[in-house]
Amino acid sequence: MTTISEKRASGSRTYIAQGEYAIGDCEAAVISTILGSCVATCLWDPVARVGGMNHFLLPEGPPSRSDVSSFGANAMELLINGLIRHGARRERLRAKVFGGAEMYKGLTNAGNQNGTFVLSYLERENIPCDGQSLGGAQARRVEFMPALGKARQKLVSDASQIVEKRPTPERTSDLELF
Template sequence: MIMDGNATFIHVGQLHVDRTPAKISTVLGSCVAVCLYDTKNCIGGMNHYLLPFWNGNGLQSPKFGNISIPKLIESMIERGADTKTMQAKIFGGAALNINATNNMLIGEKNIMVAREILKEYKIAIVAEDVGKQQGRKIQFDLEQGKVYLKYTTYSCG
């Protein structure tokens, strides 16, 4: 796997949309990143969210999946993408605390919200690497429409 240091790096609560030949990267633990790519218009984007749902308190923030995913889709549409030609790849959602109870499995809930929202928008998930007990470093190469993945011990949450 070749990771390019010139990629735009996004942190928790951020998203980035660009055109080819850009690259976008991030590091994930229990967080999830949704990578969207419009195969016709060559526009791609990635988000990085920490928690599945905004509970209505405080500001709506893209650190929540139910805010971040629609915002990523809307940002892509604003740049000229079309949901009819978008494909999704999802990564992350690691179970980093093996002693957690079912109520505390944030990674699983983060994965679930991504799948549900993408289904609502009728965007097919064409690849995923989710769950497990490992962190991930990913780089989305928009020129090739590919996501490169490396397992890591680092986690964001």
């Protein structure tokens, strides 16, 4: 596996796993992922109508690791640079963030650290965060329509029981919790 794992979402469902990101500019494109303590950031440029989602494990890792896209700062830069390559402008980017759950009470604080990291990163980079669903104790299935900037999530108690389905018709809200 390479350190950069960009997928192209083009008119169908594209699933991303930890350390991956996907970019799309087609209205029919849907990017999805399943999160526990990991965080997914959905970024889009409403003028260029291009967007993308990443999925990272921890805010930062040891410099010796080869899978750098699994760590927050690298995952954010890879997604931003990928969007710019596809016509987005950094100053127009908008964000929605998901994940950061405490999946195993008292075992690790990774979810909280991920949530704190992503909000701090967005503030530092002057990228407005239009919606967030961080924390809690349940896994999430997140779907993002990158050309439209719309996201939705489903909280699940057992992520292994999730069955992928077609997205429901367009809603009036940009952030739908179902």
